[in-house]
Every structure is written in structure tokens, then in C-alpha cells.
Amino acid sequence: MLSRKASCDSHEQDSSYFLGWQEYEKNPYHEVQNPNGIIQMGLAENQLSFDLLESWLASNTDALGLKRNGRSVFRELALFQDYHGFPAFKNELVEFMAKLRGYKVAFDPNKLVLMAGSTSANEILMFCLAEPGEAFLLPTPYYPGFDRDLKWRTGVEIVPIHCSSSNDFRITACALEEAYQRAQKLNLKVKGVLVTNPSNPLGSTLNRDELNHLIDFAIKKEVHIISDEIYSGTVFDSPSFISITEAVMEKHVDHESDLLGRIHIVYSLSKDLGLPGFRVGMIYSNNETVVAAATKMSSFGLVSSQTQFLLSNMLSDKKFTSKYIKENQRRLKKRKDMLVSGLRSAGIGCAKSNAGLFCWVDMRYLLRSDTFEAEKELWKRILFEVGLNISPGSSCHCSEPGWFRVCFANMSQEILKVAIRRIEAFAESLSSASGRENLSHQRSARNSRRSLSKWVFPISSYNDHEPADR
């Protein structure tokens, strides 16, 4: 009776990633009303810097009352549905994007297309670049929502590029080629590679080698590169962020290869500015046909004119944006250091990270066995016994069991401390409950802790006595 899309479950919303959310919604933590509730650590949101946005609003009355120089622009906004977007807004966005990249690259507002969130942007790129049944390669682990965003209504397939902890989950030329061959064997035509840089869930930026491997691969196979750079403003530590555009420029790519016409960037204000409710996403492409097609497709999900107006005002305040970016990054680093330190004192390590709103946590040694079933068991225990909703690596298609994504920027500092205490207590209970029987397990756990230094980023600036963040 309904379409196949409606009846199937390719939206993947039955995965654990979403089930954890549902459990949280049934029993959400509240410091007063429900102190034993579940703490949400599966939501990659940036809630650290709202005070900065609010104070900007307080001092900018024109944008408040939908006014420009005192004159009401309500009518103009109410009618504005041009899919080319607010010119002023696009100008500010390209400037903002350039700023985040240290002005090493410049962007042309005419190559920018706006749509409702990066969810929509990613789907639109699939509609533009691939037929149903064709494939994109994605390095694992990757954001669980891609299964819905890239595949569901488009019919495009995802073929994973397997990355492993043996080299910090970096993308290698070998892994790229292996994935390509696997796709061929499955009779899937590969149209491109999609990477998230900085990575979700790893929280690290791609290094020059990885970017060069991607570029070489895309030239050789004549495929597209989509670089989802929605976390580019959350880079809080070195090494600094290298955008795909910068990498291509530095490589002095031969124009014969037409590579530039196959590079597309996805961006959004949901993570960097912490405004997911406003649904501001965008595609940046050098390919005129893609820009033209994506612009028409954006009709299905334009950005509200009211929102475009507000944000173009906000982003035009350059002093504010510089201050915001710097302060936001400082707070993110501090928060991440706090989580890493807390995990370390519980004997748990994380992958090295310099960006994002989460840590990629190594709990392999806590697994009963080196299997995804054991990972799921552990995840459930952490959800129901410890009361933390974190995201199991399997939901991110990680090829190794035992890794979890844990978010730190979507809660107050106090709640994070509660979460850390619970983790410490849990780890404690595991080691005392293990007893004689699991002595060997503990030994290997100790070995793992010794090798933590390989993973944990040195904490130099975290200070217990600093005033609480929001």
C-alpha cells in the first residue's frame, strides 16, 4: 500500500544509536527531579557558548525586531523564498568559512547553496552525483545518520573503507583501494568518497597524508570527493585543520584531471554555532551543474528567511565572530580535557583528538569477548546500570568492537562531573566484582592502562579550580 521506502527500515532508526535516545527520553536525568535518570552523552551538540550568542542579541536591537536600520523588513522576509538565498547571508557565510580556515582559502558565494541542515545537504549531493544502486565509499567509523541521509530515499549504497586502531583509524591508500575492489565485486559502481573532516566520531582532523591519498584516489578513479566539514569550527587543538580545498591547492593538481569539479563541501551552523534548530546547511561546489541542480533541489527544504536574516546580521559582526570562535574553541578544549582526565582516572583511555564535541573512547578491555555482541552487552549495561547514553562503535560501523563515542559539549559542567563519577564507580565495580576469576582480565586491563599514554592526549591546561562553564 505504501512505497518501499516507507515500509523498509533503511532509515536505520531501529539501530542502537536511536534506541539509546529513546531510553533517554523515557528517563532523562535531572539534577533535582530525576537524579538517577539517564545522562545523554549520545548527542553531538554544542551547548557551551550560548551566553555569547545571547549577549550579542541583547546588544543588537535591529535584528531583534526584524529591522534593518530601524525600518521593518518583516514583509520582505515573509515573501522571500528565492532559492538562491539571501545574498547578504551567503556573503557572510563564505567569509565565516574562510575565517575558520585561517583565510588560507577563499570561497565564492555564487557556488554556495543553502538548504535545511547538513542532513538535507548530504542527501541532495547523493541525488546529484549518483544513481540508485551506485555507491559512495565512507571510512569507518562514521556518523550513524549517514545510513539514512545518504541511502534511504536516494537508493545509493555505502561501502565502508575499513580503518583500524592500529594506525589511529587513519585512511590509507591501501584501505581505499581495498574498499573500491570490494565494491566492484559487489557490482557497485563507485561514484565517490565521502569523508567527515574533522571526523565524527573520532574527533580528529584528517592529516595531510590522508588528504593526499584521497586526492590521488579521486584523480585515478575519476570519482567525487565530498568533504563534510561541519565540525571545522570545533578544532580546539593542534594540528590545525586542513580543508580539502587547501589540500588540493597545495598539491598543485593538474587541471586536466578536472578534480576541482568533483570536490564538494558540506557545511552547517549546527555544530560550530550550536544552532541545530535553525536548520542551516549548505553545499559548496565548483561544479556549475551541481550548483544549479542543488539550488533547484533546495526548494524542498529552504532555510527560513527569518533565520537567514538573523544570522546574516550576526555573522556580519566580525569582532563577534572572531571572539566567538576563539572562546568556543577554548571551552571545548577544556571540556574535552575534563572528560579525558575523568576517564583516565577510571582506567579508561580515548583516541587522541583535537576537534569535535565527543571523545572516541576505548573500552575494548572491558568486553567479555572481542565481539560486537559483547559490545552491545556492555553498552546496555552502561545505559541501564550506569545511566549513560553513549554510542556504541558498531552503530558507527566501526570494524573493531569495544569503542564508544561519548559526547561532552551538550551538558553543563556539573552534569559532566556526575557522569564521570558514575563511570569511575562503574569501572571500580567491574574491577572489584571481577575477583580471582578475572584476574587475567584485570592484568590485561592494567596493560591497557599502561599503553593509554599512547592514546590519551597530554593534559596540561585543565585546572580543577577554574570557574564552571555553562
Next chain:
Amino acid sequence: MELSKNPQLLSNIATNERHGENSPYFDGWKAYEENPYHPIKNKDGVIQMGLSENQICFDLIEEWIKKNPKASICTSEGVDEFKNIAIFQDYHGLPEFRQALASFMGRVRGGRVRFDPDRIVMSGGATGANELIMFCLADPGDAFLVPSPYYPAFDRDMGWRTGVQILPVDCDSSNGFLITKAALEAAYEKAIEDNNKIKGLLLANPSNPLGTLLDRETLTSLVSFVNEKNIHLVCDEIYSATVFKSPSFTSISEIIEEMGSEICNRDLIHIVYSLSKDMGLPGFRVGIVYSYNDAVVSCGRKMSSFGLVSSQTQHLLASMLLDEEFVGNFLEESSRRLAKRHEMFMKGLEQAGITCLKSNAGLFVWMDLRWLLKEQTEEAEIVLWRVIINEVKLNVSPGSSFHCTEPGWFRVCFANMDYHTVEVALKRLHAFARQEKLAISSTRYLRNHKLQLSFSFERYDKSCVHVRTLFHRTRCPLTPQYFLDISVPMVRAASRT
């Protein structure tokens, strides 16, 4: 940027024409954009009458916003809510927003039916809503029946990325463009014969471009039809609050309440709605799918992730639409002003000797210019249309762009401009119609007397103007000034007898 030599670099969808934006429908818009009318700066510019927008009641909304600063998250009164709203991306939508929409939709239907807020699914405007419902109900290659004439962008919205086919059910002026069950049955049978899989029927009620309503009897028979065939019924009711005189609007929701679930399978019924026309807020992108089918609501809700309404907008409109006093006043005043504008426009057309289909809703009229066609063909209609754009300087929409099978009809919008501009447009139409009538009667006279028309520039002194009619278009061009100052053309007639 040069594309790769690889011809399959991009998808078919990205490179095909199914977005429909290269159709002549949009040429008129381009003419307007290149030369837009302005009462002071560009009096001879093109007046935009191809844009179905409601600009009549902004003052009421602006006043409400001024009086309710708390509704905006940007004011000092409302900024407390900023953080909660800015992070809210739940695809269920703000509960108060859904309640507000359900309440508003009920008010628009005179309180005769209640809507369940939990059945409201958000989307990026009605554009997004129409696409979303197709993704839920049909697979690529499946077909939907749509009575013609219909809104041109349905081809894009329903079919471009979904792969769904639209099969028009042709209606014509012989019965006032009414949809009959017989016509539907015939269209259905033919579609089946041609090996199409029909998944449903889509209706726009009130109709764009006709401005008419489907009556109770017709709606009931259409519901029976879809139940018999076990296909879906999607009712696009985005103009429901633009009904400005009787008969009053009957929503599909009322019909199915009356019919009861034994006769009507509610799982087949879906409504598309939006605030773009009724409230004149197309920029805010508020579209809705309201479905009586639980599986469609569930699936649609997940799909709405691809086009959620900005939380800032949800928050503002929730407050506004829950203000019952405001809503009551707005609906009444909006209806009154639309009626007045419609009446003024119709009177002007009548004086020009131009007739329209009788209508009581919408932001446009369906104008009958068949008498101006050289021949009853689509080509002749396009010729006429280009004259209206380029010489009369009005962007109107030709019936063929609405898939009307009867040439000579045009949709003309009247609510997207101020009073003065309507007057200017009417004057131009008046002048044009008069001139054409004159030319027609001159030609007939000359033909009857076996005379031949010829024009020669040198024969006129400068005070005369050259006539250019549809019958002799290849001769001399007319200046726009002509249409503002009427003078009798001087022609030289040579007897051929």
C-alpha cells in the same frame, strides 16, 4: 568549470529537465526580473501577475508581532527562550507549534472538524510536503492521477526526485472545468491499459489555477472512487483560507468524518497544507503533511528531517496561531480584503470585455482569452502570451503551463501587489482588449469587403500610431505608450475587387 569528460559524472536527476524550470512558464518571470514595474522608477515595466502570493494582510501580522515581542527569541522579552529553541531539532516539531497548526486548520474549516496535532508532520513548505508524501506512498515509476489544469510545479514536486509519474485527468470549460467521476474512471482505465500502476489521486482544493472549490457531492464521489480502487487520495488544501465568498469550503477531512470508517478507509487519506498562501508567509517555509495513516505519519516524520521548519519560525508562529482572537480577526479580515480585491479586479476585466471562470477562492482568476487566439492551438496561445508579456507588459501564466488542454486560458494573480498597481494592470488590459477587438472587427470588415490591409510607415504622420495586432504581427512593432493612449489606427485600405 569544465565538466569531466566522463558523461556519467552526475546523476540523471541532476542533468535531466524534470525540474521543469526551462518551461515557458518561467520565461515570463525572467521578463519581469529584467524589467520590473515600479510606480515611480519604471512605470513601463512588466507587472508581475504570475506570482500567486498573498500580500494583502501583512499589516495585521506585523501589528501582532509588535504587540507580542515575547514570541520572537531575539527580543529582550523573548531571548530567555533562545537556547531551548536554538537547540531544538526534534523532528516531531515543537508540541505547541503542532497544536497551533491543528487549531488553525480547524478554525479555517469553521470549527467543523478537529485536527490531531500528533498527525501533523512538518516539511519544507508545501513543495517539500508534496514530495514527501510521494516518497511515502509511491515507488519510482508509479503514477498519480491529477486533474488538469494543475499547478505547474507539481511535475517537479511530485515527480522529479521520486520518479513518480503524473497522469493528467483533463477537464475543460464545457462543464466549468469540473472533475467528474466518469472522467476519472476513464482516465483510470486508460492508465491501466497503458500498464501504469496508479497509486493515487491528487486534488488541489481550492484549485490552483481555477480558484474554484470542490463541492460536497464531488468530494464524496472522489472518496468513493479511491476506496473502490484502493488508491490514495492526497488533498492539497493550501488555499483553504483564501475562500472569500460562498459557497463555503468543504475539506476532505469533513467528508471522511461524515462517511465514517466503514465506508472510507482512512489509511488512504492525506492532506497537504502550508501557511504560504493563507497567511502570506512563503519565506518562512511552513509545510505540513496531515495523514490519517499511522504508518505514513511515522515514516513521514523521519523523512521530515530533510526539511524541518526552523525552530525560530515554529516558536514565533506557535504563539501567533494560538492567539485565538488574532486568528479569528485575521481570517475574517483576510477574507474580506480578498473579496474586495477580487471584486475590483473582476469589475475592471468586465469593463474591458474580458470574462473569467466564476471563482470564489485563491489569489488569481482564470481568464478567458480564447477569443483572441488566431487558432485554437497551444502555439497560438504562446504567441498571445508573448504579446501580453512583451507588449502589454504583464506577466500572466498561460494555460498550457498548467497542462490545460483547451488553449486560450490564462491565470492572472491579483493579490501580490498594491491597489494602485492593480489599477495600472487593469488599464493596460483594458487598452489591449479594446485594441484587439477593434482589430478583429476591422479585419472582419475588410475581409467581408474583400479589402486588403497594408501598412506603410511613410504614409503616417508622426501623430499617428502603428497598429500591431495579433493578425499582422510581422509588420511594425508597437511601443508600450500605445497601450496607454488609445488612438484610432489609420490604415490604408486598398480595394482588391
